[in-house]
Amino acid sequence: xxxxxxxxxxxxxxxxxxxxxxxxxxxxxxxxxxxxxxxxxxxxxxxxxxxxxxxxxxxxxxxxxxxxxxxxxxxxxxxxxxxxxxxxxxxxxxxxxxxxxxxxxxxxxxxxxxx
Numbered sequence: 001x002x003x004x005x006x007x008x009x010x011x012x013x014x015x016x017x018x019x020x021x022x023x024x025x026x027x028x029x030x031x032x033x034x035x036x037x038x039x040x041x042x043x044x045x046x047x048x049x050x051x052x053x054x055x056x057x058x059x060x061x062x063x064x065x066x067x068x069x070x071x072x073x074x075x076x077x078x079x080x081x082x083x084x085x086x087x088x089x090x091x092x093x094x095x096x097x098x099x100x101x102x103x104x105x106x107x108x109x110x111x112x113x114x115x
Contacts, residue, residue: 002027004037008060008096011039016094020044027098034101040064040091048088054102055082062095 007025014023021044028035032053037060040046057066058079066072066080068087074080074097089097 004060004098007037008039011037012041012061012094012096015039015041015044021091022046032102032104034099034103036099036101037096038099039096040089040094042091042093042095044091046089048086050086051082051084052101052103053084056080056100057082057089058098058100060096060098063092064095064097065090065092 007027011023011025015021021041023039024036026034026036034052038046042062056079057064057074059074059076061076063073063075066074066082066087066089068083068085070083072080073092
Protein backbone atom coordinates (compact mmCIF):
# COMPACT_ATOMS: atom_id res chain seq x y z
CA UNK A 1 0.00 0.00 0.00
CA UNK A 2 1.31 3.44 -0.94
CA UNK A 3 0.89 6.54 1.20
CA UNK A 4 0.41 9.20 -1.48
CA UNK A 5 0.76 12.12 0.93
CA UNK A 6 4.13 10.86 2.16
CA UNK A 7 5.29 10.03 -1.37
CA UNK A 8 4.22 13.47 -2.62
CA UNK A 9 6.27 15.21 0.07
CA UNK A 10 9.37 13.09 -0.51
CA UNK A 11 9.20 13.42 -4.31
CA UNK A 12 8.70 17.17 -4.13
CA UNK A 13 11.82 17.42 -1.94
CA UNK A 14 13.71 15.24 -4.43
CA UNK A 15 12.51 17.36 -7.36
CA UNK A 16 13.75 20.52 -5.63
CA UNK A 17 17.19 18.90 -5.31
CA UNK A 18 17.20 17.60 -8.90
CA UNK A 19 18.88 19.72 -11.59
CA UNK A 20 15.97 19.05 -13.97
CA UNK A 21 13.39 19.88 -11.27
CA UNK A 22 11.51 16.60 -11.37
CA UNK A 23 11.17 13.33 -9.51
CA UNK A 24 9.15 10.39 -10.91
CA UNK A 25 8.51 6.91 -9.51
CA UNK A 26 6.53 4.03 -11.00
CA UNK A 27 4.25 2.87 -8.16
CA UNK A 28 2.05 0.28 -9.88
CA UNK A 29 2.91 -1.97 -12.82
CA UNK A 30 0.21 -4.56 -13.34
CA UNK A 31 -0.09 -5.82 -16.92
CA UNK A 32 -1.02 -2.79 -19.06
CA UNK A 33 -1.78 -0.63 -15.97
CA UNK A 34 0.85 1.85 -14.77
CA UNK A 35 0.59 4.46 -12.01
CA UNK A 36 3.43 6.92 -11.65
CA UNK A 37 3.86 9.72 -9.15
CA UNK A 38 5.63 12.73 -10.64
CA UNK A 39 6.83 15.85 -8.84
CA UNK A 40 7.75 19.01 -10.76
CA UNK A 41 9.05 22.27 -9.34
CA UNK A 42 7.37 25.49 -10.46
CA UNK A 43 8.25 26.35 -14.05
CA UNK A 44 9.31 22.82 -14.98
CA UNK A 45 7.69 21.09 -17.93
CA UNK A 46 7.35 17.58 -19.25
CA UNK A 47 7.79 18.33 -22.94
CA UNK A 48 5.28 17.36 -25.58
CA UNK A 49 4.86 13.60 -25.82
CA UNK A 50 2.41 10.99 -27.12
CA UNK A 51 -0.40 9.67 -24.97
CA UNK A 52 -0.78 5.98 -24.22
CA UNK A 53 -4.00 4.15 -25.09
CA UNK A 54 -5.72 5.53 -21.97
CA UNK A 55 -4.50 7.94 -19.30
CA UNK A 56 -5.57 10.23 -16.49
CA UNK A 57 -3.82 12.81 -14.34
CA UNK A 58 -4.73 13.50 -10.72
CA UNK A 59 -3.06 16.47 -9.07
CA UNK A 60 -2.09 15.79 -5.46
CA UNK A 61 -0.32 19.11 -4.72
CA UNK A 62 0.04 22.38 -6.60
CA UNK A 63 -1.26 23.43 -10.02
CA UNK A 64 -0.36 22.27 -13.54
CA UNK A 65 -1.47 22.96 -17.08
CA UNK A 66 -1.87 20.19 -19.61
CA UNK A 67 -1.47 21.56 -23.12
CA UNK A 68 -2.46 19.61 -26.23
CA UNK A 69 -5.39 20.20 -28.55
CA UNK A 70 -6.75 22.28 -25.67
CA UNK A 71 -5.18 23.66 -22.48
CA UNK A 72 -6.54 22.56 -19.12
CA UNK A 73 -5.45 23.90 -15.74
CA UNK A 74 -5.71 21.48 -12.82
CA UNK A 75 -5.24 22.06 -9.10
CA UNK A 76 -4.85 19.81 -6.09
CA UNK A 77 -7.67 17.29 -5.86
CA UNK A 78 -8.62 17.52 -9.53
CA UNK A 79 -8.63 14.59 -11.95
CA UNK A 80 -8.78 14.70 -15.75
CA UNK A 81 -8.73 12.19 -18.55
CA UNK A 82 -5.90 12.84 -20.98
CA UNK A 83 -6.87 12.94 -24.65
CA UNK A 84 -5.09 10.84 -27.23
CA UNK A 85 -3.40 13.98 -28.60
CA UNK A 86 0.23 14.86 -28.03
CA UNK A 87 0.46 16.99 -24.91
CA UNK A 88 2.82 18.56 -22.38
CA UNK A 89 2.51 19.18 -18.63
CA UNK A 90 3.74 22.44 -17.08
CA UNK A 91 4.00 23.08 -13.33
CA UNK A 92 2.53 26.50 -12.49
CA UNK A 93 3.73 25.99 -8.91
CA UNK A 94 5.55 23.19 -7.10
CA UNK A 95 3.33 20.23 -7.99
CA UNK A 96 2.90 16.50 -7.59
CA UNK A 97 0.51 14.38 -9.65
CA UNK A 98 -0.45 10.78 -10.13
CA UNK A 99 -0.35 9.67 -13.76
CA UNK A 100 -2.40 6.57 -14.51
CA UNK A 101 -1.89 4.91 -17.89
CA UNK A 102 -3.08 1.81 -19.69
CA UNK A 103 -1.00 0.66 -22.62
CA UNK A 104 -1.23 -1.95 -25.36
CA UNK A 105 -4.99 -2.40 -25.26
CA UNK A 106 -6.04 -0.36 -28.29
CA UNK A 107 -8.31 2.63 -28.55
CA UNK A 108 -11.86 1.29 -28.70
CA UNK A 109 -13.83 4.10 -27.05
CA UNK A 110 -13.74 7.83 -26.53
CA UNK A 111 -12.29 8.78 -23.14
CA UNK A 112 -14.83 10.00 -20.61
CA UNK A 113 -14.13 13.19 -18.70
CA UNK A 114 -13.85 13.07 -14.92
CA UNK A 115 -16.60 15.06 -13.24
